[in-house]
Amino acid sequence: MVASKILMASLTHYRPLNCSAAAASASGPSRLVQQAPDLIKWVRKEGGFVHPAMRISQDTFCGLGLTTIERIPKGSDLIALPPHLPLRFESCIGEEAADAEPVIASLAEKVPEELWAMKLGLKLLQERAKIGSFWWPYISNLPETYSVPIFFQGEDIKNLQYAPLLYQVNKRCRFLLDFEHKVKETLKDVSWKDHPFEGLDVDASSLGWAMSAVSSRAFRLHGKTKYPDCSSSYVPMMLPLVDMCNHSFEPNARIVQEQEEKPQEMLLKVIAEREINENDPLLLNYGCLSNDLFLLDYGFIIPSNPHDCIELKYDGALLDAASMAAGVSSPNFSSPAPWQKDILSQLNLDGEAPVLKVTIGGHELVEGRLLAALRVLLASNEEAVKKHDLNTLKSSLVEAPCGIACEMAAFRTVIALCAIALEHFPTKVMEDESLLKSGVSAFSELAIRFRSQKKLLIVDVMKELSRRMKVLSSKDTIDT
Numbered sequence: 001m002v003a004s005k006i007l008m009a010s011l012t013h014y015r016p017l018n019c020s021a022a023a024a025s026a027s028g029p030s031r032l033v034q035q036a037p038d039l040i041k042w043v044r045k046e047g048g049f050v051h052p053a054m055r056i057s058q059d060t061f062c063g064l065g066l067t068t069i070e071r072i073p074k075g076s077d078l079i080a081l082p083p084h085l086p087l088r089f090e091s092c093i094g095e096e097a098a099d100a101e102p103v104i105a106s107l108a109e110k111v112p113e114e115l116w117a118m119k120l121g122l123k124l125l126q127e128r129a130k131i132g133s134f135w136w137p138y139i140s141n142l143p144e145t146y147s148v149p150i151f152f153q154g155e156d157i158k159n160l161q162y163a164p165l166l167y168q169v170n171k172r173c174r175f176l177l178d179f180e181h182k183v184k185e186t187l188k189d190v191s192w193k194d195h196p197f198e199g200l201d202v203d204a205s206s207l208g209w210a211m212s213a214v215s216s217r218a219f220r221l222h223g224k225t226k227y228p229d230c231s232s233s234y235v236p237m238m239l240p241l242v243d244m245c246n247h248s249f250e251p252n253a254r255i256v257q258e259q260e261e262k263p264q265e266m267l268l269k270v271i272a273e274r275e276i277n278e279n280d281p282l283l284l285n286y287g288c289l290s291n292d293l294f295l296l297d298y299g300f301i302i303p304s305n306p307h308d309c310i311e312l313k314y315d316g317a318l319l320d321a322a323s324m325a326a327g328v329s330s331p332n333f334s335s336p337a338p339w340q341k342d343i344l345s346q347l348n349l350d351g352e353a354p355v356l357k358v359t360i361g362g363h364e365l366v367e368g369r370l371l372a373a374l375r376v377l378l379a380s381n382e383e384a385v386k387k388h389d390l391n392t393l394k395s396s397l398v399e400a401p402c403g404i405a406c407e408m409a410a411f412r413t414v415i416a417l418c419a420i421a422l423e424h425f426p427t428k429v430m431e432d433e434s435l436l437k438s439g440v441s442a443f444s445e446l447a448i449r450f451r452s453q454k455k456l457l458i459v460d461v462m463k464e465l466s467r468r469m470k471v472l473s474s475k476d477t478i479d480t
Contacts, residue, residue: 030144031064037137043241049080056244059281063143066244066282072272078253078282079242079270086221086237086268087135089123101126103186103196110182115175117297120218120236121210122196128210129197138240146212147299150176152443159447161425162454164311165292172296176211180204215297217243221257221268242270247298248283249306252276255284290362291453301450308457309361310421314349314370319413322420323378326412333377339386343376346390360421361457365464366414368394374410375402404472411465411472418462422455429455 040050057067072078089108104126108119127133149157149169157169183202192199218236245253252274258267276282286294291301291308302308316334323331336344344350347369349358358370366374372393379385379402385393388401400407427435432452436445 031140032142032144033140036140039137039141039241039244042137043079043081043085046085047082048085048241049077050241051076051078054078054282057281059246064141064244065246066241068276068278068280068282070278072276074272074275076272077269078272081239081242081268083267086239087120087124087127087138088235088237089120090235101196103190103194107183107186110179112175115172115211116236117215117218118175118179118207118211120214120238121207124213124238125202125206125210126196129200131198135240138238142213142217146209146216147443147446148212148216148296149447150208150212152447156441156443156447159444159451161427161447161451162292162310163424165295165450168292168296172211176204176208179207183207212299214238216299219243219255221255239268242268242284245270245282245284247286247294247300247302249285249288249302251283251285252280253282253284291450295446295450299446301446301453303449303453304456305453307362308453309359309367310454310458312358312360312370312417312421314354314356314358314373318420319374319377319417322416323409323413325419326409326416328378328409328412331378331413336377337382339382340376343385343390343393344373347372347394349373360414360418360461365396365461368396370414371396371410374413375406378406378409378413379403380406400472404475408469408472411469415462415465418458422458425451425455427451429459 040054040056043050051072053068053070053072054066055069056064059065089104104122107122111118111122124139127135128139130136133139145151149160149165150172152169157166160166160169180203187195187197187202190196214236218238219242220234221237239255242255252272253270253276254273256269256271258269270282270284286298288307291305294305295301316336319333320331323333332340336350341350345354348355349369359367360370364371372390375393376385384402384406392398392401429452432448432455435448436452440448
């Protein structure tokens with residue numbers, strides 16, 4: 001495992017930053033500048049609109065957020081930002097490519113697309129370093145630290161206990177260390193007047209701060225560039241004030257973009273999705289994301305998240321072992337028949353470039369590709385399978401398409417897989433709960449809560465599959 005650095009923001013003309021990530025408290029990290037400009041006043045001064053009932057407030061668990069001081073009717077405009085207020089970076093596409101700062105554009109091309117936040121992060125660092133930046137009133141209000149896992153100490157990363165997330169955390173830490181070298185190599189021969197960061201040192205710490213600021217606050221919205229089919233590009237944007245809205249799967253507000261009188265100019269609004277009562281927080285839906293993504297990009301998790309899941313690798317030997325442990329006779333996952341291999345290839349679980357990552361949990365309960373593979377490989381005969389199309393075999397809404405015995409065997413196999421997955425966690429849920437009660441650091445608590453939610457999800461899947469097996473068993477008895 002690559003050890004994570006303590007990633008501290010290091011770019012400023014205003015004061016040295018000596019607060020490490022570990023200093024984040026339960027009430028949320030402090031702002032970059034303690035006496036930051038009034039963000040609501042700045043938005044209004046720059047031609048934006050903020051509903052008179054909106055206030056910035058401090059929440060014990062969520063940090064700074066927006067709340068109301070009186071009831072606001074459904075459909076009301078809450079915030080409106082003119083086109084020049086969002087902070088964006090569109091260096092590689094459309095009309096803005098020619099205007100992009102060449103050094104920043106060159107560095108952005110070295111960032112893999114999956115880490116898109118670093119591209120806008122470079123622009124954010126540039127504006128943070130610039131004395132008199134237009135966006136300084138906004139940037140100064142950003143958090144000084146973030147609770148995403150790249151800030152964790154090595155022991156807290158280990159405390160996550162979940163291999164897929166550990167892989168992503170370490171991947172991001174390695175990227176930041178490697179990208180630091182690329183940035184330094186690029187900047188070493190750049191003259192002072194062309195230096196995009198005003199001559200200030202950019203290291204893995206400042207890069208981590210910038211990437212975290214963007215991943216936790218940016219929204220993907222329509223950009224200025226139009227494609228030949230008249231559709232707009234989707235561009236990450238940092239939205240002053242709007243990004244203080246917290247998350248909910250049942251939001252009371254939503255973002256809309258309206259065309260302005262000038263061509264390709266968009267006015268961004270936040271509108272009340274329903275009536276908002278006095279003292280209610282303003283809530284947006286960040287997306288139907290798993291706890292992995294919420295933690296990686298936003299630094300929090302959602303208890304009992306309906307979109308959370310666990311990742312497993314589709315492996316014939318593992319499935320054979322799970323089936324035998326579940327009492328399923330003669331499993332043949334490791335040696336499927338030719339007709340079964342053909343269907344597995346259609347499911348992209350076999351062949352030249354299979355995608356072997358499958359999931360358990362979420363709305364599907366068992367990912368459709370995995371469920372179909374189990375049904376196919378546990379079916380009693382070829383004809384019983386081939387009379388159904390792939391969508392039917394993948395659907396959990398279609399009850400026992402290959403027969404009740406096959407469905408029961410599939411469910412028992414998944415339950416055994418879940419039991420194996422639970423065994424891979426070094427601690428049990430009760431141990432996690434005891435640790436939380438004993439008092440731990442903020443980052444340790446976040447790691448323990450994350451792994452505990454994964455275990456509870458697995459247990460819930462096992463319970464639901466057991467319930468479905470009872471229903472199938474009762475039907476089998478009636479049919480008999």
